[in-house]
Amino acid sequence: MCSLPVERSPSYCCEPLRSVTQSGFPSTADWERCVPVELVDTVTGRPPHQSTEVRFGWSPEYLHIRFVCQDDYVISDFTERDQPLYEQDVVELFIDEQGDGRNYIELEVSPHNVIFDALIHNNGEGSILKADVTWQLEGLQTAVEVDRQGHRVYVIHIPASNFNSPLTKGVCWRVNVYRIDENVQGDREYQAWQPTGAVNFHIPARFGYFQLG
Numbered sequence: 001m002c003s004l005p006v007e008r009s010p011s012y013c014c015e016p017l018r019s020v021t022q023s024g025f026p027s028t029a030d031w032e033r034c035v036p037v038e039l040v041d042t043v044t045g046r047p048p049h050q051s052t053e054v055r056f057g058w059s060p061e062y063l064h065i066r067f068v069c070q071d072d073y074v075i076s077d078f079t080e081r082d083q084p085l086y087e088q089d090v091v092e093l094f095i096d097e098q099g100d101g102r103n104y105i106e107l108e109v110s111p112h113n114v115i116f117d118a119l120i121h122n123n124g125e126g127s128i129l130k131a132d133v134t135w136q137l138e139g140l141q142t143a144v145e146v147d148r149q150g151h152r153v154y155v156i157h158i159p160a161s162n163f164n165s166p167l168t169k170g171v172c173w174r175v176n177v178y179r180i181d182e183n184v185q186g187d188r189e190y191q192a193w194q195p196t197g198a199v200n201f202h203i204p205a206r207f208g209y210f211q212l213g
Contacts, residue, residue, distance in 0.1 A: 017030050041192075042197075068151045088180070105137070169213065176201065193208055
């Protein structure tokens with residue numbers, strides 16, 4: 001029996017953090033209060049073979065993102081920033097502040113905490129005109145670890161200074177979140193918060209609406 005596409009809202013309300021650790025980052029309790037979303041197959045919208053949960057939180061200083069990935073096999077050979085991480089296992093975040101689909105941030109983190117960040121210039125219809133990999137997120141902090149349940153957990157902290165506008169209630173962006181996962185047979189699974197209907201993450205019209213609550 002085939003699974004049906006997962007119904008999902010096209011929007012996400014990112015709640016402010018109530019408390020943080022001394023480092024200024026979310027505590028375990030904070031993450032539990034953040035609204036979770038489950039990624040689905042980016043082509044069909046159906047549940048993936050390996051689950052991925054994503055949560056977001058914010059403060060005036062940072063945007064915080066956490067991926068919790070079921071992952072029984074990892075392929076990740078890259079060791080240097082801005083190598084083509086998307087050719088192997090990776091989690092990805094796209095942020096389009098203007099919402100016109102033409103210029104947006106692409107951030108990727110590998111299972112071994114290697115970073116790819118770029119400013120993408122798109123024609124607005126799904127074709128990349130340029131990926132500026134010389135551009136970098138300043139002050140970015142990331143970590144990857146395996147929890148007691150065997151999930152691979154990616155934690156990302158993006159300083160507010162990287163955005164055009166301050167992080168305040170009511171700010172609204174176009175955003176999508178993705179994961180690429182390869183199994184032991186070499187088959188690749190492409191996951192997304194908002195399915196694009198194709199093995200192509202760069203379709204800005206399919207990005208969701210992301211608002212700071």
